[in-house]
Amino acid sequence: MSKYINRRQFLIYGGTAVGTSLLLKACNGNSPTASNTNNAYKIAIALPGPITDKTWNESGYKGIQLAKQKLGAEVTHLEKVSQPDQTEVLSDFARRNYNLVFAHGGQFDAAIQQVAPQFPQTFFVGVNGAVSGANFGSLRIEHLQASYLCGIIAALMTKNNKIAYIGGQKFAATQEEFRGLELGAKSIKPEIQVTSTFTGDWNDVAKAKEATLALISTGADVIYQWLDNASATVLKTANERGIYAFGNTNDQLDIAPKAVLTSAVKRIDLAIAYLAELGKQNLLKGEVYRIGLEKAEILTLGKFSNTVPANIKEQVLDIKSAIIANKISFKECQEKGEDTICVN
Known part of the structure; x- marks a missing residue:
């Protein structure tokens, strides 16, 4: 309940x-x-x-x-x-x-x-x-709601049609967040590739950098991360390699202004x-x-990078309003014989 x-x-x-x-x-x-x-x-x-x-x-x-x-x-x-x-x-x-x-x-x-x-x-x-x-x-x-919006941004900003998720550990909340990213991205580009990896440690900087570089080597050019002490490493590595990323928990735009598109602020x-x-x-x-997003003081998107075109920002904020108004919602479903979450 x-x-x-x-x-x-x-x-x-x-x-x-x-x-x-x-x-x-x-x-x-x-x-x-x-x-x-x-x-x-x-x-x-x-x-x-x-x-x-x-x-x-x-x-x-x-x-x-x-x-x-x-x-x-x-x-x-x-x-x-x-x-x-x-x-x-x-x-x-x-x-x-x-x-x-x-x-x-x-x-x-x-x-x-x-x-x-x-x-x-x-x-x-x-x-x-x-x-x-x-x-x-x-x-x-409701991590999925914010990552859904970020998935839309990622799909509209990627050049390679490959985006990725880096988490510390795999459990219900991180799985939901990854699913939100996937649903958002595929709502724009059904053929887009969305992959995930888990470092096993929320704070290990070396593992975070290794995971980021490995994903970049596969062609991923937008990375959504949920790490703790190691989060800045992902963002800075993305910045160095000329790809995009998303902040998480706090507004992390200032850590890597050229890379961070926006943040899932919680x-x-x-x-x-x-x-x-x-x-x-x-x-x-x-x-x-x-x-969820209906409590804007708890869950929202952070500042947008100047890299994000105005029309994309407007589109995403309209979808955010639709989620708050319950015009877009999410429900449990089955996909390929497995329990998951789908857009309602």
């Missing part, structure tokens, strides 16, 4: 999300730190990478700092949590009586399902997850702060909370 969130409820966070939360001191190293507010609602977050990545992990950290500011919550975070350590980290937060624990990435889904039943007094949220149960749920940005911090408020009010349910 999915829950869509009222736009007005999010707007209260927009004005203060940037600035004060960034000035709050981060912990050094990979040990958890927390404020010391007596009897406060307690929130923790486990992060797969460093909070200095300027993308995914930083947004998660900013989210709980915003919850601290808005709710007077006691917060802690642990960064660079590896896959083998996930269950112990989540269990440790619960043993320390944290009321709400965020696991920041779909790669935590299995760990949440294993740990949550053992700690019924703690509620767990998988950010970008696909799981739900008695005391756990997921927060999902304000995960605002979404986390909202779910934290629901948690404090004891209103969180075992659901997948989905947020």
Whole structure:
């Protein structure tokens, strides 16, 4: 079951999300730190990478700092949590009586399902997850909607009719995002080639560069990436090789202005702060909370490069409006005997 969130409820966070939360001191190293507010609602977050990545992990950290500011919550975070350590980290937060624990990435889904039943007094949220149960749920940005728009841009900008997707790991959210890119591109050019590759590491710069160069060598001239600390490497490599790319999570146009066409901007911090408020009010349910383009303060496209012609920009923004108005939607379907998502 999915829950869509009222736009007005999010707007209260927009004005203060940037600035004060960034000035709050981060912990050094990979040990958890927390404020010391007596009897406060307690929130923790486990992060797969460093909070200095300027993308995914930083947004998660900013989210709980915003919850601290808005709710007077006691917060802690642990960064660079590896896959083998996930269950112990989540269990440790619960043993320390944290009321709400965020696991920041779909790669935590299995760990949440294993740990949550053992700690019924703690509620767990998988950010970008696909799981739900008695005391756990997921927060999902509708990545597919933004990547669909980027796929349209890619198809209109490619010269080789070959575009590609680079992700950190393959799970539900990244698969949906890749599918959106494919659907968008093929809505313009049905014959276009759309390929994907996963580096296995969201932060490994060397793997990101290797994957980018490998895709370029196959003729791909537009690359959509979803990485964390390694995202800038993909964009800069695209810039050096004279091809196009897309930013992700933050507006990344400034990283490689000649390469980045636009970005899929995802304000995960605002979404986390909202779910934290629901948690404090004891209103969180075992659901997948989905947020799409209709919440422009959460999911939108970033600044467009001057390289993108005005008519293409106008076309894409019209399609964006059609998605928001539900004139274009997406549904589960089968293609070539496999479950997937199609344009409705």
